[in-house]
Amino acid sequence: MVDPSARAGRTPGGTDTPNGYENTLRPLALAWSRRRGDARRFGGKATSLGRLVREGLPVPRGWVLPADHFDALAETTLPRGHDLPTLIKLAGSRTGIDRAARARDRIQASALAAPLQAAIEALWADVGESAPWGLAVRSSATCEDGDETSFAGLATTVLGVRGPEGLAAAIKQVWASAFLPRAIEYLAHHGVRDVAMAVLVQVMARAEAAGVLFTAPPPGLAGEHWGEDERLVNVTLGLGAPVVEGAMPTDAVRFSKAGGVVATIVAEKRRALVVGARGIEEVSIPEDHARKAALSADAIGQLGDLASRLEQGGTGPFDVEFAVERTPEGKDQVLLLQARPIGGGGFPEGGDAQTVWSRANVGEALPGAATPLTWSIARSFSEKGFREAFAALGCRIPRGAHLVTNVHGRFYLNLTAFMQIAAQVPLLSPRALLQASGGAGEAAIALLERQTEDVSKRGFLARLPLVGPRVLASQARLERDVASYEIEAERARRSLAEMDLGLLPDDALATTLRTASALLDRTGTLMLSCASASLASHLALARLLDRVAARRSSARDDEDDALATDPLMPRSLSTGASLAHALVGGVRELESAGPGVALARIAMRAREEPEARERLLAGKVRALNDLPEGPTRRELEAFLDTFGDRAVREAELETPRWREDPSAVLAMLVAALRAPDSDPERALARARALADREMAQLETRIGPAMLYAVRALVTRTQRFTRLRERMRMWVTRVLGMLRTIALDVDRRLRRIDPSLPTGAVFFCTYDELILALRSGRAEIGHVARLRRAEHLRDAQRPDPPPTFIGRPPPVQLPPASGRRLVGLPASSGVVEGRARVLAPGTGGLDAVSVGEILITRTTDVGLSPLFLVAAAVVTELGGPLSHAAIVAREYGVPAVVNVPGATVAIRTGDRVRVDGDRGTIEIFGDDVRSKDT
16 A cells, blocks of 8 residues: 555554644544544544544544534524524425525635634645545534434535645535535434534545445345355445445455455446546546456455454444555555444335335336426325325325335335235235336335235225226226326417417416426326226236136247247246236337337338438437438427427436437437338237237137136226326326426526526425415525535435335345346247446447347336347336336337346346246356357
8 A cells, every 4th residue: 555644654544743734634543532522523434433543444544624613614604593403493394495505505605714724725735745636525424313324425525625725615515515405304303403514534545446345234134145244345446436326337246254255246347436637537447457356355355354353342244435555566455434334324204114115116217316396296296196096996095104205316115005005905915016016025025915914905895885886987987088188288288389488477487387287296197097907907817817827838839839930939928927918918009119119110211311321320410400301300300299208217307308309319210220120010010929829829728708808808908008108108298398397497597596507497396496486586596506416415326225124225235146137027038149238327329239138227218219129128127017118018029127236247248048938137158159049
């Protein structure tokens, strides 16, 4: 290690004789003592590191700015009622949020006290030359309950800070993060009456690699893939921020406490964060280095020794952030950046230690962190829709039940509350519902089964004579209701398109926004009615077919089958669910399949137009105007007229629609154009042929009565699925209407406050916008800046697991180290090909080649045009009845969803075999030849 403190002739952590600044910025070693009050002055993070320094563990040189400076600035700068104790009392209220926003802006705009500014300048003069990567500035919160571990992650960290001005700004940024709404709400929820903010300043290690070490499994996570006596490391090249924040793939190393490596997963690390001349920057990693392990055997050995020293005395397990520096002798030296006990943290709103939370299916519609405007509208939309759908079935909904919640900005469904309501209906078991709509681990399913086993069905059965006919009548008129809704919604859509929003006064614009929001609520309620009818029909069909599947042979004589030459056809459908998926395929006129079919037809047209084809394939088309006048351009214009409200991640209001930014459409068109035969009719015919084949097989094995029941349920399921997808399309259109109105509100906000950046409106909630417009005072710049900062913090957090119990664990288990992954079968067929892993975001869509296996985080419907190019689809989220899974079946493309760690375990170029009948993925080496399936 080339430790900056060693270069300066000092010990790590900074235990040298105080220079002028060290009376203000105290060396880390002095931050820990047994004196009462020191923990509050220096905060949990600094005192923890100070103790490590005292014990001789390798910690980069650092200092702590006591919380007294934060208290003094708050006292002299903030108006009365804007202090943290008052804001904690007002947590969640409009007044509290407004005051917190103004307090945050004041903290960031204030000048530091002259002695502190002088200390900062002296510090940089002393360490600047020995800190080539600058300084790291972190929070060290001081809560009255001492629960700094739980508070960690709610405040801001600034890396690569250089110069006195940068250091001063970073300190104020850390202080200001104490006023973010989620931090204040966390403190209020845990009964903390006050908090101060000490600040930790450390010389940044020149990290060859960095990551997180878990010295033992957190409670409840030990099992098949992580033994009780094992340690786990997640690590990447360069800075460790991407590991902590979940921003890019990482290597995973499991090793025993005795020192032997148990398993290693090496991710494809294409990018790394480093500190350059202008601060933090992202660099590309050369191809030959991207697939090499980030940790050497020596570094793993050092981590094991450090873990043992940390756990002396029976403490732990610990979550340890570390960096690996390269010494002048070329050896690796591990430095500890932070060590905290695993555990702690609050439960999501509306839950407790036994609550099961999941986004396995809802994550398809809204992956990643949602902006505040999107979240506020989506929450209202979902809560109302779920409640009305359950009420229509005659279910009793407990008062105060929270069906959805926000976890680090992500949309999560309260499965415990949801299943306890659904279990009132006979035959709706947690296992059946989750296997159909979105997977959950066996532990979660078992817990849900225990939580619902005592739910009484008597009330539902007593109300059934009244509710049953009403439900059947409601389902019978669903088609008429959808048609009637479409007439009204299209009228509202045309009215908005013809309206000049800029001429409306603020209160009229507020009315327009409320009208569009009310239309979204109605749209969502009707869509959920269609979805529940579709789900009920599908579950009934699958249950009936389970009896049929039990009679069928698991093998089939493919040589006698007319379709045996098609590698996408399944060899065996041995469960009721897989039979049901196959039988209801070939729905015809499925709205969600429309964009892919239309784009494939445009690709066929472009092949006949040489100039358009050449420009597209050469990457010269960035907008429609780059295409020559002709059929291709006209059909693309018609495509955007029809599907322009759609987008990748289209449920997020901040996302530009295809009509605004057609770059994703053009990229997917290029991918379709490269396919030698993109005739969509052939794909649609495959799904219909599979359905006909399975029905023909059934006719020879079951009696007339059962066959009649199967046919009736297939027809019913297909009808409700078509209606569901039509309403899903209208949800997207109404969201597009809301975005149009929001953009006009944004222009008004920026006219009033020119300092606001474009898109500030998306960082306010719906209620805040209505109040601002109604009052005629759109003065919400403070709130917009505050919520943007919080959203950025949420977006940088790692995604919590798709399903968890109680609170999100501090780490997700890596995928199994074997070459076989298991998920949920979503679309039948078996195929083998090269993998194409799509990174988060929409980049690289045009790189997908015909015959490749598409591996992605979610089955975003906006990506569905690529399904006609790919040979199969594999996702980490989603369920067999998700919108995109239905589209995959309509296209006859094999699909497996809910595969944990698929985007990490599989790398672009790997040869994989996808079995859409059994829900399995096998990963082969590059030298394995393609096999017939």
